Amino acid sequence: MKRFFLLLVLVLSGCGAQMSQVMRDCDKGQNFSAYSYCLKDTYSRQGRTPNATIVRAFYANLDAIDEQYRSGRMTDAQAKSAAYDSFLNTIQASNDRNRSTVCQKINGILICN
Numbered sequence: 001m002k003r004f005f006l007l008l009v010l011v012l013s014g015c016g017a018q019m020s021q022v023m024r025d026c027d028k029g030q031n032f033s034a035y036s037y038c039l040k041d042t043y044s045r046q047g048r049t050p051n052a053t054i055v056r057a058f059y060a061n062l063d064a065i066d067e068q069y070r071s072g073r074m075t076d077a078q079a080k081s082a083a084y085d086s087f088l089n090t091i092q093a094s095n096d097r098n099r100s101t102v103c104q105k106i107n108g109i110l111i112c113n
Helices: 002-013 019-026 032-046 053-070 076-099
Strands: 103-106 109-112
Touching (some): 019 032, 019 076, 032 053, 053 076
16 A cells, blocks of 8 residues: 555646746747746646646736736846746755655654755
């Protein structure tokens, strides 16, 4: 039963699109507002964790960038660059921290740091 549960968790964790893939798929040369909409819409429908706090933080950053873009304070290229920077500072940073977690079994207890 334990093996089945572990297998189920592993299979389910692999489901859904990663934000980095969605960013590549949405980057079709359109203006930043359309790009931002594509990111949020696609990931909300197909992403692994669309309601995670870190994803919502990324969406909030996209909204702030889009506001500056629409008001003319940012060019399209600057807005897209800021979106990638935001991704690296939110979602990718979180993914990197999660991957760096090391777990070991000590006296039958799983300890992770």
